[in-house]
Amino acid sequence: MLKIENLHARVAGKEILKGLTLAVNAGEVHAIMGPNGAGKSTLGNVLAGRPGYEVTAGSVEFNGVNILELPPEERAAAGVFLALQYPVEIPGVNNTYFLRTALNAQRKARGENELDSMAFLKTVREKLKIMQISDDLLKRAVNEGFSGGEKKRNEIFQMALLEPKLAILDETDSGLDIDALKQVSQGVNALRSPERSFLVITHYQRLLDYITPDFVHVLADGKIVESGDRTLALKLEEHGYAWVKEHEAGVVGEPA
Amino acid sequence: MSSETNDSTATVLRDNAEVAEVLGRQYSAGFITQIETTGLPPGLNEETIRQLSAIKHEPEWMTEWRLSAYRHWLTMEEPKWAHLKLEPQDYQKISYYSAPKKKPKSLDEVDPAILDTYDKLGVPLHERAALAGVAVDAVFDSVSVVTTFRKQLADAGVLFCSMSSAIRDYPELVQKYLGSVVPPGDNFYAALNSAVFSDGSFVFIPKGVRCPMELSTYFRINAQNTGQFERTLIVAEAGSHVSYLEGCTAPKRDENQLHAAVVELVALEKAEIKYSTVQNWYPGDENGKGGVYNIVTKRGECRGDDSKITWTQVETGSAITWKYPSVILRGDRSVGEFHSVAVTHHYQQADTGTKMVHIGKDTKSKIISKGISAGKSNNSYRGLVEVKKSAAGARNYTSCDSLLIGKKCGAHTFPYMEVKNPTAVVEHEATTSKISDDQMFYCRSRGIREEDAVSMIVDGFCKQVFRELPMEFAVEAKKLMEVSLQGAIG
Ligand SMILES: Nc1ncnc2c1ncn2[C@@H]1O[C@H](COP(=O)(O)OP(=O)(O)OP(=O)(O)O)[C@@H](O)[C@H]1O
Ligand SMILES: [Mg+2]
Numbered sequence: 090m091l092k093i094e095n096l097h098a099r100v101a102g103k104e105i106l107k108g109l110t111l112a113v114n115a116g117e118v119h120a121i122m123g124p125n126g127a128g129k130s131t132l133g134n135v136l137a138g139r140p141g142y143e144v145t146a147g148s149v150e151f152n153g154v155n156i157l158e159l160p161p162e163e164r165a166a167a168g169v170f171l172a173l174q175y176p177v178e179i180p181g182v183n184n185t186y187f188l189r190t191a192l193n194a195q196r197k198a199r200g201e202n203e204l205d206s207m208a209f210l211k212t213v214r215e216k217l218k219i220m221q222i223s224d225d226l227l228k229r230a231v232n233e234g235f236s237g238g239e240k241k242r243n244e245i246f247q248m249a250l251l252e253p254k255l256a257i258l259d260e261t262d263s264g265l266d267i268d269a270l271k272q273v274s275q276g277v278n279a280l281r282s283p284e285r286s287f288l289v290i291t292h293y294q295r296l297l298d299y300i301t302p303d304f305v306h307v308l309a310d311g312k313i314v315e316s317g318d319r320t321l322a323l324k325l326e327e328h329g330y331a332w333v334k335e336h337e338a339g340v341v342g343e344p345a
Numbered sequence: 346m347s348s349e350t351n352d353s354t355a356t357v358l359r360d361n362a363e364v365a366e367v368l369g370r371q372y373s374a375g376f377i378t379q380i381e382t383t384g385l386p387p388g389l390n391e392e393t394i395r396q397l398s399a400i401k402h403e404p405e406w407m408t409e410w411r412l413s414a415y416r417h418w419l420t421m422e423e424p425k426w427a428h429l430k431l432e433p434q435d436y437q438k439i440s441y442y443s444a445p446k447k448k449p450k451s452l453d454e455v456d457p458a459i460l461d462t463y464d465k466l467g468v469p470l471h472e473r474a475a476l477a478g479v480a481v482d483a484v485f486d487s488v489s490v491v492t493t494f495r496k497q498l499a500d501a502g503v504l505f506c507s508m509s510s511a512i513r514d515y516p517e518l519v520q521k522y523l524g525s526v527v528p529p530g531d532n533f534y535a536a537l538n539s540a541v542f543s544d545g546s547f548v549f550i551p552k553g554v555r556c557p558m559e560l561s562t563y564f565r566i567n568a569q570n571t572g573q574f575e576r577t578l579i580v581a582e583a584g585s586h587v588s589y590l591e592g593c594t595a596p597k598r599d600e601n602q603l604h605a606a607v608v609e610l611v612a613l614e615k616a617e618i619k620y621s622t623v624q625n626w627y628p629g630d631e632n633g634k635g636g637v638y639n640i641v642t643k644r645g646e647c648r649g650d651d652s653k654i655t656w657t658q659v660e661t662g663s664a665i666t667w668k669y670p671s672v673i674l675r676g677d678r679s680v681g682e683f684h685s686v687a688v689t690h691h692y693q694q695a696d697t698g699t700k701m702v703h704i705g706k707d708t709k710s711k712i713i714s715k716g717i718s719a720g721k722s723n724n725s726y727r728g729l730v731e732v733k734k735s736a737a738g739a740r741n742y743t744s745c746d747s748l749l750i751g752k753k754c755g756a757h758t759f760p761y762m763e764v765k766n767p768t769a770v771v772e773h774e775a776t777t778s779k780i781s782d783d784q785m786f787y788c789r790s791r792g793i794r795e796e797d798a799v800s801m802i803v804d805g806f807c808k809q810v811f812r813e814l815p816m817e818f819a820v821e822a823k824k825l826m827e828v829s830l831q832g833a834i835g
Binding site for chain 1: 778781782783784786787788789790791792793794797801802804805806808
């Protein structure tokens, strides 16, 4: 489904991704961990097509399409969703209206019929239930005055509604209280399906107790430097990223 | 108004929008109508004014009124205080009268080319096709060509006709109220207008009458090198109520066209006047060539106790907009409101706002201004809240928000306050925001295209004002905004 090969990308003239290779099959959950400033958010932004993130080499294929050539809105319509590390406030624009505009824009781009407000509200109610979110947030302006945790939940709610094929969650767990963490995880799990893949960027192995990944990768200095199953997350938790570097350099053997 | 009439109006507006679609969503009203006209040659002196007055078969008092305004005007200078780059005008190069040659006695005699013009603009004049529930006075260049639904209105006692007919048919009313809110010497442009005004609308709502339909004037400048100087007077007697709408367009021409209007509103005891404008004059092209200079003096007076005047304006057009719809709150407990959205793009300039003058006790005013600037445009809010000594318990709330799109445009706010009564409460809030790159990416990453994201954000920004417009016109206003902000991003 997603094939990233030798990806190099620059931000503000500085090379951040330095030959990143990663393949994600349909239905898989991949966790990405790594030190601050390693390039994790950059990867998410490059995949979503954020202006200012310049790809200098490599390729990204999504369901056989070179998505690097598509503008962000077309990637969204093709099924790429990025839950932002720092969701953006849009004062004056009602959250429900925003969601409906987004969903219908995507449906239109895919040649599907647009939902009228009745059908849309029905879908919204179903998703609210799955996500265990109160509809208060839907009556307000997009993210305006939302708490950190509410913003993250709103991102996940958008994901539930837009039903992407590839969801990239950039530190969606950061800033969530314990209950919210469980709810968000349950929401993600409810959306897991053989057709849908997830890239879950996180600093905390705890999230992976709730969302069990198929693979865990360590992204450091713009590359994937280590990959494994979920036990890799536990080892990282125990030994820190310094171990990965040493391990990579072959100084120390696999810790017992 | 019944829902049925709402529907048919909405249909007409939708059709109008389709025309806009077909024309590539550019300025859709920019076509020229080919008709034979008569007029006065360019130039301005006492003789021109006498000729103008003669063409219109005006009584002697009117001619004299004009001449005294003209003499006053000669002593005045163009004001310089606005935040506008406005070349001095050559008033001798303008023609002060242009009218279709065939003078219609009834709708059947109106030149088909003119009827067609209004059809294309989405304002059909034939009553069977006309906007149900909206009576229209159509002003083409210098004259009112037709006023619809006159009979139905007359049955209700409402007088709605062109200013020219009012001067002939209701001279005592015109003499009593004309210039009573905006005196001929009020300002340079008002004086000019008083001297040379050609036509406009006259509305009189008698005591206790609720006007049975929306009244509307549609101004169209067609002829070249012609100024449009229209004069509107609305009088609402005690306990009456009227809602009035104004729409305007002009062909695309490389030369600037001058539109200097005066609008006067008088609300007597417990009367209410709602005046809404959707201004869509040709704004000039993307390089700042051409466009209408829209220089307007609009003022209402709440003359009676407990009266109310509301101005709502959506300004998307004109190369230059200079207007400050104001309310003089003379009656005790009278209320004045001003709701405004002003959009500027490319090289457009707007200096607009309001004046609320509190004279009566416990008078209230509210000002909601939303300015949107894109391209290289400049948008200024200029407002004055004046509380006279007599206005005990006066209250004002002002909120001014500016939204910037892009980096080369400007937004300015000039709020003035003069409070002479210590019991008055005057509140002012202002914000300036930008459509940020982050917001654009956020919308796009959810599948929303750039233009749609801009119009969604702009629409959210203007909601508070659009709510004040009659529903169908809110739809129209929203579309106009989309058209005028075309290409504002990227
Ligand atoms: N718009 C930008 N302008 C300048 N530098 C940037 C920009 N975006 C990212 N960077 C730089 O790129 C590097 C990688 O940033 P990125 O946000 O991808 O890190 P990260 O792995 O997500 O870190 P964290 O765990 O702290 O979120 C950092 O050094 C960051 O400062
Ligand atoms: Mg990050």
